[in-house]
Amino acid sequence: MVELSRRALTVGAASAAFAFATDANAEGVVKIGAIYPLSGNSASAGNYEKMAIELGADLVNKGDPELAKVLPLAKGGGLSGLKGAKIQMVFADNQGTPAAGQNQTLRLITEEKVVAMIGAYQSGITLTASAVAEKYGIPFVNPESVAANLTERGFKWFFRVTPVAADFAKAYSAFLKEQKAAGRKVDSIALVHENTEYGNSVASVIADVFAKDKLNVSMKVAYSANSTDVQPQVLQLKEKNPDAAIFVSYTSDAILYAKTMKEQNWKPAILIADDGGFNDPAFVKAMGSVTEGLISRSVFAPGKPGSVAAICDALYKKKTGGDGLDDVSARALQGFLVLADAINRAGSTEPAKIQAALRATDIKPEQLVAGYDGVKFDDKGQNILASTLITQLRNSQYVSVWPKSRATSELILPYKGW
Amino acid sequence: MTTTLLLQVVVSGLLLGAVYALFSSGLSLIWGMMNVVNFAHGEFVMLGMYTAVVVWTAMGGGPWASVPIAAILIGTLGVLAYFLLVRHIMRGPMLAQILGTFGLALFLRYGALWVFGANFKTLPDDLVGHSFILGGIRFEGSRVLAGAVGFIVTVLLHLLLTRTSVGSRMLAVSEDATAAQLMGIRPQRMQALAWALAGAATGIAGALVATFFYTSPTVGETLAIVAFVTVALGGFGSVLGALVAGLLIGVVESLSAFLIGPVYKDVIVYAVFVLVLWFRPQGLMGTT
Numbered sequence: 001m002v003e004l005s006r007r008a009l010t011v012g013a014a015s016a017a018f019a020f021a022t023d024a025n026a027e028g029v030v031k032i033g034a035i036y037p038l039s040g041n042s043a044s045a046g047n048y049e050k051m052a053i054e055l056g057a058d059l060v061n062k063g064d065p066e067l068a069k070v071l072p073l074a075k076g077g078g079l080s081g082l083k084g085a086k087i088q089m090v091f092a093d094n095q096g097t098p099a100a101g102q103n104q105t106l107r108l109i110t111e112e113k114v115v116a117m118i119g120a121y122q123s124g125i126t127l128t129a130s131a132v133a134e135k136y137g138i139p140f141v142n143p144e145s146v147a148a149n150l151t152e153r154g155f156k157w158f159f160r161v162t163p164v165a166a167d168f169a170k171a172y173s174a175f176l177k178e179q180k181a182a183g184r185k186v187d188s189i190a191l192v193h194e195n196t197e198y199g200n201s202v203a204s205v206i207a208d209v210f211a212k213d214k215l216n217v218s219m220k221v222a223y224s225a226n227s228t229d230v231q232p233q234v235l236q237l238k239e240k241n242p243d244a245a246i247f248v249s250y251t252s253d254a255i256l257y258a259k260t261m262k263e264q265n266w267k268p269a270i271l272i273a274d275d276g277g278f279n280d281p282a283f284v285k286a287m288g289s290v291t292e293g294l295i296s297r298s299v300f301a302p303g304k305p306g307s308v309a310a311i312c313d314a315l316y317k318k319k320t321g322g323d324g325l326d327d328v329s330a331r332a333l334q335g336f337l338v339l340a341d342a343i344n345r346a347g348s349t350e351p352a353k354i355q356a357a358l359r360a361t362d363i364k365p366e367q368l369v370a371g372y373d374g375v376k377f378d379d380k381g382q383n384i385l386a387s388t389l390i391t392q393l394r395n396s397q398y399v400s401v402w403p404k405s406r407a408t409s410e411l412i413l414p415y416k417g418w
Numbered sequence: 419m420t421t422t423l424l425l426q427v428v429v430s431g432l433l434l435g436a437v438y439a440l441f442s443s444g445l446s447l448i449w450g451m452m453n454v455v456n457f458a459h460g461e462f463v464m465l466g467m468y469t470a471v472v473v474w475t476a477m478g479g480g481p482w483a484s485v486p487i488a489a490i491l492i493g494t495l496g497v498l499a500y501f502l503l504v505r506h507i508m509r510g511p512m513l514a515q516i517l518g519t520f521g522l523a524l525f526l527r528y529g530a531l532w533v534f535g536a537n538f539k540t541l542p543d544d545l546v547g548h549s550f551i552l553g554g555i556r557f558e559g560s561r562v563l564a565g566a567v568g569f570i571v572t573v574l575l576h577l578l579l580t581r582t583s584v585g586s587r588m589l590a591v592s593e594d595a596t597a598a599q600l601m602g603i604r605p606q607r608m609q610a611l612a613w614a615l616a617g618a619a620t621g622i623a624g625a626l627v628a629t630f631f632y633t634s635p636t637v638g639e640t641l642a643i644v645a646f647v648t649v650a651l652g653g654f655g656s657v658l659g660a661l662v663a664g665l666l667i668g669v670v671e672s673l674s675a676f677l678i679g680p681v682y683k684d685v686i687v688y689a690v691f692v693l694v695l696w697f698r699p700q701g702l703m704g705t706t
Contacts (some may be wrong), residue, residue: 094472221679221680235423239423
């Protein structure tokens with residue numbers, strides 16, 4: 001405890017000094033708290049999100065002339081609605097545990113006096129962190145957690161920008177029905193998923209949506225993600241040979257499936273992987289050469305030159321030293337921009353005014369980094385215009401292929417594999 | 419469902435089982451020799467896997483190069499672990515022994531995380547030749563090699579322990595170190611040799627598993643559980659028992675995953691495990 005409070009004091013002192021320094025040459029600062037996994041298992045994703053949010057703060061504070069043409073928020077010189085106040089981010093590490101997420105959020109709100117919160121990547125941590133913000137009446141913007149229950153708690157201060165499992169399932173369904181209409185055989189679909197919260201919940205939502213849409217899920221295979229072997233499952237698939245297969249997996253099992261499918265020489269005509277492990281750069285690097293034509297989803301595609309997405313992608317590459325925006329970092333940047341826009345419109349650092357501005361949010365698709373249809377929150381705080389793009393793996397790189405309006409490449413079927 | 423398909427499942431299970439046996443034999447050997455459970459066993463396998471990854475990325479070498487290198491490296495690691503850690507904690511209470519090797523496991527795991535990073539690595543899948551079809555059944559080169567080597571190394575270890583004078587001396591030390599010492603055997607030397615052999619076998623296992631599995635700093639956790647179950651089922655200390663148990667687990671796992679469903683396979687494997695231990699608490703081939 002002593003250790004913790006001492007550290008809190010140092011951080012507090014440092015940021016107080018920083019606040020003082022910026023106060024001296026600006027109208028003021030707006031402090032926003034960000035809670036992310038900066039250590040532990042998900043540290044890699046957390047640090048990419050941190051960089052995306054830092055980029056967002058730079059866009060508001062320093063600006064980018066090219067981006068300002070399409071996104072007024074990026075004019076530079078701080079928030080125009082608050083007489084040019086600069087945004088100051090205060091990051092805290094959720095350490096990958098719901099308890100730390102809760103404590104750190106409490107610290108950010110009570111010690112750092114942040115006016116709004118953003119975070120926290122893992123659904124389980126967003127759950128506890130946002131409960132603290134709710135109690136203190138501080139707006140909490142969640143850019144990326146997909147667990148359905150987060151927006152079912154009757155919270156008044158919680159706003160989720162990302163699409164959730166049902167949105168993904170609808171996208172897959174619409175995509176497959178379009179393939180069917182184009183004359184492809186989609187009579188039997190296998191649903192293969194890992195059996196913890198992520199895999200089970202996504203798979204059951206997909207099964208429900210498909211049942212409603214009259215798509216035939218002919219087999220469901222649940223498996224444990226830390227299996228040492230998936231040969232029997234692949235042999236089962238080979239025997240039934242469905243027209244399409246959808247995988248909901250983490251990285252290690254995704255690698256095993258890709259390897260084993262090649263070993264047993266089985267591939268469906270349409271292979272869909274629900275993001276997760278299949279979008280991990282480590283998977284793409286290791287298995288990209290044997291999963292050519294794999295279909296996945298992402299909210300991000302670099303898009304056409306001059307678009308918000310393309311410019312932000314280039315700026316982010318400069319910041320990270322090579323890595324472009326991806327599904328996770330794009331959602332984080334988008335979440336931050338939604339919050340910054342609301343604070344700007346609120347013209348105040350009063351939490352209640354920011355909350356009201358968030359409720360009135362209405363951002364058009366051409367102003368977005370992520371490939372949503374827009375941003376507009378319902379009473380539960382869910383972005384009702386959140387949607388996803390469907391992507392395809394080409395030469396170890398994902399390109400967007402669906403919907404047509406936002407596709408950068410032509411869809412190629414059947415699945416090629418190796 | 420055809421017979422060929424079922425045979426394919428059994429063959430996959432047998433090959434998998436031989437690999438289980440290979441990476442369990444080292445654990446079994448150390449238990450048999452010293453009554454010490456090496457909780458860092460999974461990490462030894464993991465380092466063997468990274469040896470294969472490094473040998474391939476640094477010099478483009480396949481298993482022919484990485485297997486001997488891993489055997490030497492992990493064998494040396496075993497000897498170092500014995501002299502620097504195990505020898506000392508053997509004098510302490512049982513809890514010190516458990517926590518000692520557990521600490522070593524964490525040290526190696528996070529050391530690997532620091533050196534190699536958290537990302538998953540894989541070897542190219544044609545490193546060990548392509549798959550071939552025999553009687554309608556597909557055989558994957560890398561798995562056949564791993565299974566065959568697993569079988570051979572385990573049998574050789576067994577023969578070494580039961581048919582050679584070095585083996586007799588090792589067993590003598592494990593029976594009664596003081597009596598063995600009176601007979602002119604140096605117990606520490608024999609125990610160090612056991613750690614060297616166990617390390618080498620584990621290193622070979624790692625280098626071979628890496629040809630068809632992903633490599634990451636935490637992969638040892640996933641594999642160690644199988645190793646512990648295999649050793650307990652085969653009988654603590656019996657290398658041949660580990661082979662029989664490995665094959666049994668491999669086949670039961672494959673068949674139950676195929677016929678009943680992958681989420682149930684662990685239930686079936688552990689049910690068999692509990693049943694066997696019910697009737698033979700010392701394991702299939704262990705001695706009481």
